[in-house]
Amino acid sequence: MPLRPLRIVSILACAAVLGLCWNGLSGRGFALTQNAYLQEGDVEVGAPEARTRLDQGALFLDARPIAFYEMSHIPGALPLPEDDFDRSFAKIEPRLRSSFDIVVYCSGFGCEASHLVARKLRERGIPAIVLAEGWPAWTDAGYPVKEGPRP
Amino acid sequence: MRWLRHPAFYWLVSIGLGAVFVYASFAKIAHPQDFVRIVYRYRLAGPTAGLGVVPANVLAVVLPWIEGVTGVLLITGLWRREAAALAGGMLVTFLAAVSYVLWQGIDVAHCGCFTVGGEGRGAGWALIASDLALLGAALYVVVVRPPEAAPVSASDPLPAGR
Numbered sequence: 001m002p003l004r005p006l007r008i009v010s011i012l013a014c015a016a017v018l019g020l021c022w023n024g025l026s027g028r029g030f031a032l033t034q035n036a037y038l039q040e041g042d043v044e045v046g047a048p049e050a051r052t053r054l055d056q057g058a059l060f061l062d063a064r065p066i067a068f069y070e071m072s073h074i075p076g077a078l079p080l081p082e083d084d085f086d087r088s089f090a091k092i093e094p095r096l097r098s099s100f101d102i103v104v105y106c107s108g109f110g111c112e113a114s115h116l117v118a119r120k121l122r123e124r125g126i127p128a129i130v131l132a133e134g135w136p137a138w139t140d141a142g143y144p145v146k147e148g149p150r151p
Numbered sequence: 152m153r154w155l156r157h158p159a160f161y162w163l164v165s166i167g168l169g170a171v172f173v174y175a176s177f178a179k180i181a182h183p184q185d186f187v188r189i190v191y192r193y194r195l196a197g198p199t200a201g202l203g204v205v206p207a208n209v210l211a212v213v214l215p216w217i218e219g220v221t222g223v224l225l226i227t228g229l230w231r232r233e234a235a236a237l238a239g240g241m242l243v244t245f246l247a248a249v250s251y252v253l254w255q256g257i258d259v260a261h262c263g264c265f266t267v268g269g270e271g272r273g274a275g276w277a278l279i280a281s282d283l284a285l286l287g288a289a290l291y292v293v294v295v296r297p298p299e300a301a302p303v304s305a306s307d308p309l310p311a312g313r
Contacts, residue, residue, distance in 0.1 A: 003293070007233040011220055019216035028183055032208040035198060036187040109199055110192040110257075133198075 021063035037115045041122065044132040047141040050103050061128070063113040064135070074105065074138060075146040082106070082113035085120055096126050108134035156297055162228075165235070168288045169225025172218045172238060178267045179215035187211035193248050194255075202223035216243065225292070235292035242286040249274045249282070 023029030030070050038044070043134045046051070054060060060077035062069045069079040074127065077096070089096075102121065106113035111134060118128040131138065139145060154160055179186040190211045191198060197207040218241065224234035252259050252274050261267070262274045272278065 003236055004230075006231045008237055011224065011230070011234065011237055015216040015220045016213045018220070022180065022216070023183060023212045028181070028185050029212070030208070032205055032212065034208075035204050036184060036191070036208065036211075044205040062229055109197070110194045112188060112191075124306065127280060 001104050037112045039115070039119070042115055042118065043129040045129055046132050046136040047102065047143065050105075050131045051141070051143050053101055053103055056101070058103050059095070059099040060131075061102060061104045061117065063106040063117040064102050064111070067089070068107070068135075068150070072145045072147045075144050077105075080104070080117055085117065089120075089124075096121065099126075102126065103131055104129040105129050105134040105138065106130035108136040155291075161292070164226050164288050165228070165231055165292050168235070168238060168285065168292065169222040169227075170309065171285060172222030172225065174222075175265050176215040176219035176222065178265065179211075179263070180219065182267050183212060183215075185267040186263060189259065189261055189267060190214075192257070192261075193252060195248055195251060195259060214241075232293050234297075235289045239286055239289035239293065242282050242289060246279060246282050246286070249278055253279075253305040274303065 023032070032119070042105070050058075050060075054076070060074045061080040062073045062077045063080060063082045065083055066079055066081050069077075069081070073079070078092050080092065104114040104118045106117075114130045114134055118130050121128040187208060190196060190207050196202065196210045219235070221234045221237050221241070224230050225238065242301055246291040249262070251257075253276075259274050262272050264272060264278065
């Protein structure tokens with residue numbers, strides 16, 4: 001007997017309804033139209049707004065692993081990799097505490113490091129915002145980058 | 152190779168495959184906010200500038216339930232071959248996703264196969280091998296069918312002595 005495609009469609013439809021209902025009613029779900037990395041208190045800005053802040057003297061922090069920073073980074077950015085946060089934070093803490101406008105970025109789309117770093121900074125009393133979609137948004141906009149290990 | 156068509160073996164494979172899918176769905180259904188982060192790391196359904204976040208979010212919400220429902224059907228035997236075909240389709244998709252991240256050098260850290268938190272299994276060749284084995288089981292359930300009891304025709308003569 002051949003397979004019945006209508007049954008397969010029915011299974012998919014049933015699963016979709018169950019999944020969407022569970023997401024909406026279980027209390028464990030999340031907003032389908034919002035980036036799941038965003039939590040209460042997180043603030044994101046787009047690349048054009050970030051560029052304006054850079055021109056006005058904002059401090060940029062690179063939350064990617066240090067190897068990525070050493071390949072290239074936003075001009076003037078300091079490395080604060082999420083996977084080595086405590087040690088890197090200790091090195092630049094005075095600079096962070098004297099900055100009033102801090103923007104954190106990471107590798108964009110599948111990367112949560114910038115949100116995590118911004119949250120850790122806020123927990124230490126240092127306000128920081130996140131560059132939405134991170135490094136790819138910056139480079140796709142054609143904004144300047146600096147190659148090499150030093151800011 | 153007659154054992155391949157033995158009903159007991161067929162049911163064992165079907166129920167085993169179903170159990171794997173049901174088990175795989177538990178953690179993802181219980182912790183959707185952790186699972187969606189894993190979906191993001193694959194970078195296949197988004198979020199990207201073009202796709203936005205909705206496709207990845209919907210996938211993270213619906214996929215565990217497709218796994219769960221498919222697994223239950225394989226265990227119970229209801230629409231078993233269609234459920235096995237769906238399981239095969241999912242496994243082909245998983246294989247494509249793992250191959251993609253290996254090819255691109257993307258470190259997803261956690262494959263999101265059976266758990267979604269803590270130290271997880273990465274996406275590597277061992278995962279491809281286990282997915283291929285499960286795909287073989289799914290194809291077996293779809294293609295091979297155990298012989299059923301021969302239907303008794305109304306015109307068949309009654310056995311002697313009755």
